[in-house]
Amino acid sequence: MVAPIASDHAVRGSTLTLREVSHRFDLEGQPLPVLDRISLQVGRGEFVALLGPSGCGKSTLLRLVAGLDTPTAGALLTEGREIEAPDPSRVVVFQDPTLYPWRTVWSNVALGLEARGLLPTHRGRVEDALRLVGLTGFANAYPHQLSGGMAQRAALARALVNDPKLLILDEPLGQLDSLTRIAMQAELVSLWQRSNFTALLVTHDVEEALLLAGRVIVLSDRPARIKAEVLNSQPYPRHRGDPHFVELRREVFAHLGLDEAW
Amino acid sequence: MVAALAAFWPDRPETDWAYTGGFAIACGALALALALAAFAGVRFVAFQRLHRLSPWLFALALFLASWEAVTAKLGLLPLPFFPPPQAIVEVAIDDWRRLAEGIFASARLLATGYFLGAAAGFVTGVAIGWSRRAGYWIHPVLRFIGPLPATAWLPLAFFIFPSSFSASIFLIALATGFPVTVLTWSGVASVKSAYYDIARTLGATQRFLVLKVAIPAAMPHVFVGLFMGLGNSFAVLVVAEMLGVKAGLGWYLQWAQGWAAYANMYAALLLMAFLCSGLITLLFRLRDRLLSWQKGLVRW
Numbered sequence: 001m002v003a004p005i006a007s008d009h010a011v012r013g014s015t016l017t018l019r020e021v022s023h024r025f026d027l028e029g030q031p032l033p034v035l036d037r038i039s040l041q042v043g044r045g046e047f048v049a050l051l052g053p054s055g056c057g058k059s060t061l062l063r064l065v066a067g068l069d070t071p072t073a074g075a076l077l078t079e080g081r082e083i084e085a086p087d088p089s090r091v092v093v094f095q096d097p098t099l100y101p102w103r104t105v106w107s108n109v110a111l112g113l114e115a116r117g118l119l120p121t122h123r124g125r126v127e128d129a130l131r132l133v134g135l136t137g138f139a140n141a142y143p144h145q146l147s148g149g150m151a152q153r154a155a156l157a158r159a160l161v162n163d164p165k166l167l168i169l170d171e172p173l174g175q176l177d178s179l180t181r182i183a184m185q186a187e188l189v190s191l192w193q194r195s196n197f198t199a200l201l202v203t204h205d206v207e208e209a210l211l212l213a214g215r216v217i218v219l220s221d222r223p224a225r226i227k228a229e230v231l232n233s234q235p236y237p238r239h240r241g242d243p244h245f246v247e248l249r250r251e252v253f254a255h256l257g258l259d260e261a262w
Numbered sequence: 263m264v265a266a267l268a269a270f271w272p273d274r275p276e277t278d279w280a281y282t283g284g285f286a287i288a289c290g291a292l293a294l295a296l297a298l299a300a301f302a303g304v305r306f307v308a309f310q311r312l313h314r315l316s317p318w319l320f321a322l323a324l325f326l327a328s329w330e331a332v333t334a335k336l337g338l339l340p341l342p343f344f345p346p347p348q349a350i351v352e353v354a355i356d357d358w359r360r361l362a363e364g365i366f367a368s369a370r371l372l373a374t375g376y377f378l379g380a381a382a383g384f385v386t387g388v389a390i391g392w393s394r395r396a397g398y399w400i401h402p403v404l405r406f407i408g409p410l411p412a413t414a415w416l417p418l419a420f421f422i423f424p425s426s427f428s429a430s431i432f433l434i435a436l437a438t439g440f441p442v443t444v445l446t447w448s449g450v451a452s453v454k455s456a457y458y459d460i461a462r463t464l465g466a467t468q469r470f471l472v473l474k475v476a477i478p479a480a481m482p483h484v485f486v487g488l489f490m491g492l493g494n495s496f497a498v499l500v501v502a503e504m505l506g507v508k509a510g511l512g513w514y515l516q517w518a519q520g521w522a523a524y525a526n527m528y529a530a531l532l533l534m535a536f537l538c539s540g541l542i543t544l545l546f547r548l549r550d551r552l553l554s555w556q557k558g559l560v561r562w
């Protein structure tokens with residue numbers, strides 16, 4: 001378990017507000033609208049999943065939340081303040097693990113602490129995070145020696161070590177084999193329950209969204225609009241075979257326009 | 263294999279023994295040592311490395327023997343230009359002081375110029391790769407002046423600089439600096455933007471992005487530049503020594519040629535080959551150490 005850096009346990013999750021956020025890319029002079037007036041309110045410590053077909057603009061939205069890009073229109077706020085630049089309280093686990101090939105797994109995980117000058121006082125957190133994702137034995141390995149799934153787990157550890165207030169997950173389990181994936185889903189939930197951060201998960205996997213999140217936001221094709229919102233107040237751990245779960249899954253598929261298949 | 267070694271190696275002194283005594287004895291002793299080592303290889307692992315080298319050693323012995331044969335023994339090649347191997351050994355023994363001074367002078371000049379050039383090139387490359395403003399000002403200068411061979415500056419440099427030593431350092435630094443600059447720059451410019459995104463979301467400062475992300479990511483490119491710069495610096499070193507500095511192996515070469523002392527020339531050439539090859543090896547070692555994280559490095 002990764003212990004918090006700050007001690008104010010109860011209020012560590014942060015709020016997130018999206019107001020009419022729209023975004024456009026320029027593709028060879030042609031405007032490419034990707035996000036269309038997305039409005040969303042995420043409460044402290046909530047677990048929200050964004051579900052949508054690939055290419056609809058989910059990663060783009062997460063980049064805006066992270067502060068890596070600024071939206072063409074609309075505003076993003078956290079704790080009532082506008083998001084203008086990246087901040088270590090909002091940590092992203094990108095779709096692609098992108099570990100630094102010149103660093104060992106250990107120092108990849110230590111990256112955030114090192115960047116903020118916290119490494120000397122918080123070295124233990126790196127080992128904790130590695131243990132959490134099951135990579136203790138690979139601390140001294142280089143990224144090219146890891147499998148895709150292990151690299152993804154290292155990327156998760158690199159995020160968790162920073163004790164984020166808002167954890168932004170961009171299909172972080174996409175490259176894992178199904179067994180590891182199920183284990184990591186359970187691990188994510190218990191992690192979130194213990195540390196109280198706010199979680200924003202992007203996925204195109206309906207079951208994953210429903211297993212993890214309290215609220216599933218269904219997005220349309222590009223440009224992404226919010227099509228529907230499905231609440232899931234079932235307690236954790238959730239079970240795929242549970243009749244209520246099956247019912248929710250049917251509902252989400254219907255919103256995605258796939259009811260025939262189910 | 264071991265038996266073959268033992269059988270083949272001792273045949274070297276038989277071609278040589280009739281000529282310069284010292285050389286023959288040295289060859290004989292070497293052959294004996296190698297033969298012993300070959301036998302020892304049966305027992306001791308340490309000597310087994312020699313097995314891999316044995317075809318090469320054999321070829322070398324053959325080369326020396328035929329060289330000996332066509333020069334000293336048969337006189338097939340015109341003498342002043344192609345001295346027998348023992349003449350070179352003689353030079354190395356008689357003139358060792360001047361040769362050692364030459365090596366020292368060359369090494370000092372090369373090291374100073376190379377380090378200055380590499381350091382300046384590295385810093386400039388990072389600056390252009392990182393800062394748009396630095397790129398705006400330096401890039402045109404680089405494009406215009408960079409491709410000019412450093413030796414073209416030679417007359418001007420010897421005129422401007424207070425001593426021929428400092429002028430040569432400038433030239434060597436220039437020759438080294440250009441490839442190092444260009445490759446460092448391209449290395450920094452080609453760093454994946456995702457690397458920066460990661461560090462930025464984790465709270466990295468600009469300083470951290472340059473020192474801990476851009477530079478390490480660019481290192482493979484930087485080393486290509488360092489290798490090219492080293493090659494360039496050798497060329498400039500020899501030219502500068504021949505034309506300006508009255509010291510070093512390049513000057514010794516020139517001097518030996520002036521006196522038609524061809525054996526001395528070969529000796530200097532041989533030493534120069536050792537020096538250059540040694541430095542390249544050193545740079546490879548450094549790279550292997552710093553870039554051990556890379557897959558599939560070329561081994562030198």
Ligand SMILES: Nc1ncnc2c1ncn2[C@@H]1O[C@H](COP(=O)(O)OP(=O)(O)O)[C@@H](O)[C@H]1O
Binds near residue numbers: 025027034054058060
């Ligand atoms: N930097 C960019 N420049 C131009 N187009 C982009 C850029 N990033 C993403 N896009 C386009 O935006 C759309 C949405 O991309 P993305 O947000 O990555 O989708 P996903 O929902 O699969 O994460 C895609 O059509 C993609 O081609």
Ligand SMILES: [Mg+2]
Binds near residue numbers: 058059060
């Ligand atoms: Mg995506």
